[in-house]
Amino acid sequence: MSRVYNFCSGPAALPEAVLKKAQAEMLDWHGAGVSVMEMSHRSEEFMSILASAKARLTRLLNINDDYEILFVQGGASTLFSQIPANLVNGFDSACFLNTGAWSSKAIKEAKRYTNVKVVGSSKEQNYTTVPDFSSLDLDESAAYLHLCPNETIGGLEFADLPETGLPIVADLSSTILSRKIDVSKYGLIYAGAQKNVGPAGVVICIIRKDLLARSHDSLPSIWNFANLAANDSMINTPPTFAIYLADLVFEWLEEQGGVEAIEAINALKAKTLYDFIDASAFYSNPIDPAFRSRMNVPFTLADESLEALFLQESEAAGLRTLAGHRSVGGMRASIYNAMPIEGIVALIEFMRDFEKRHA
Numbered sequence: 001m002s003r004v005y006n007f008c009s010g011p012a013a014l015p016e017a018v019l020k021k022a023q024a025e026m027l028d029w030h031g032a033g034v035s036v037m038e039m040s041h042r043s044e045e046f047m048s049i050l051a052s053a054k055a056r057l058t059r060l061l062n063i064n065d066d067y068e069i070l071f072v073q074g075g076a077s078t079l080f081s082q083i084p085a086n087l088v089n090g091f092d093s094a095c096f097l098n099t100g101a102w103s104s105k106a107i108k109e110a111k112r113y114t115n116v117k118v119v120g121s122s123k124e125q126n127y128t129t130v131p132d133f134s135s136l137d138l139d140e141s142a143a144y145l146h147l148c149p150n151e152t153i154g155g156l157e158f159a160d161l162p163e164t165g166l167p168i169v170a171d172l173s174s175t176i177l178s179r180k181i182d183v184s185k186y187g188l189i190y191a192g193a194q195k196n197v198g199p200a201g202v203v204i205c206i207i208r209k210d211l212l213a214r215s216h217d218s219l220p221s222i223w224n225f226a227n228l229a230a231n232d233s234m235i236n237t238p239p240t241f242a243i244y245l246a247d248l249v250f251e252w253l254e255e256q257g258g259v260e261a262i263e264a265i266n267a268l269k270a271k272t273l274y275d276f277i278d279a280s281a282f283y284s285n286p287i288d289p290a291f292r293s294r295m296n297v298p299f300t301l302a303d304e305s306l307e308a309l310f311l312q313e314s315e316a317a318g319l320r321t322l323a324g325h326r327s328v329g330g331m332r333a334s335i336y337n338a339m340p341i342e343g344i345v346a347l348i349e350f351m352r353d354f355e356k357r358h359a
């Protein structure tokens with residue numbers, strides 16, 4: 001069976017070249033006589049993979065020495081708890097921006113640890129836009145400001161950050177490495193790997209070193225960011241295969257010309273798809289055009305009763321997983337770094353043909 005265009009929001013498509021390389025190295029990694037899955041995480045071989053992944057990520061995101069890269073387990077959802085557990089020590093509250101389903105989940109978990117101040121929300125607009133940053137009700141004595149610059153479910157993205165002296169904590173799960181960011185503007189960045197980085201099982205966490213001092217001894221050892229940093233993310237057995245794949249994805253990204261080059265392609269892919277949707281009376285996207293996600297493109301059909309048929313026919317045409325999130329319905333095309341422009345063209349051709357037959 002040949003490979004199809006996979007629009008899944010995550011675990012998402014990986015670059016074919018990465019999968020082929022992993023396949024070639026599967027039985028015998030670089031002459032070790034074993035696969036990466038079978039080698040000790042303390043072996044020289046695996047330590048070299050870990051070091052390579054960190055070095056490549058450092059180059060790709062231009063991360064300076066003020067930051068530590070951690071490979072954390074449990075998924076980004078675990079970080080919803082682990083971050084307040086580490087960072088609110090000595091503070092009374094944390095500030096949150098609420099722009100959608102993932103911001104809301106982070107808020108819900110943080111409430112178990114601290115007073116949560118929602119400083120701005122677009123809930124009343126059904127999360128179709130981003131609150132005006134100049135009107136945020138920021139409390140500069142809080143532990144940090146949390147935000148989610150790409151809401152994977154709603155398909156809402158923003159590139160600018162609010163002006164604040166607070167450390168900005170950002171959930172970049174579905175946008176990391178898809179566009180240029182200035183890491184020095186953040187206190188902590190975290191991202192589940194299974195969209196733009198690799199397979200599920202590891203979370204990239206980039207933390208400003210001064211924030212490590214907030215991690216209290218009373219935390220479980222493997223949850224403690226300072227402890228993770230001191231042990232090079234290897235307090236216990238890390239998800240070795242996921243880290244290895246992440247390193248291969250980082251290598252692939254460097255070969256594509258890095259984040260700037262992939263950002264230009266991502267912008268073109270997203271514009272091509274949104275332009276088509278906007279020009280059609282049959283498909284529509286509800287998000288404020290200024291904040292449309294380049295990574296997750298939700299759309300609805302003028303006639304809802306055709307959704308099941310759309311999904312059935314698109315799947316048969318080799319366009320996989322176009323259903324929207326179960327909480328919102330409709331359609332969603334997730335078009336991360338690994339989705340080639342040809343996938344967008346094939347999707348649009350299908351959508352145009354479907355519209356012709358059913359509008």
Ligand code: PLP
Pocket residue numbers: 009010074075076077078102148150151152153171172173174192
């Ligand atoms: N944050 C965002 C923005 C996401 O898109 C997701 C998953 O889709 C998560 C957090 C949760 O990630 P995980 O399933 O790794 O816990």
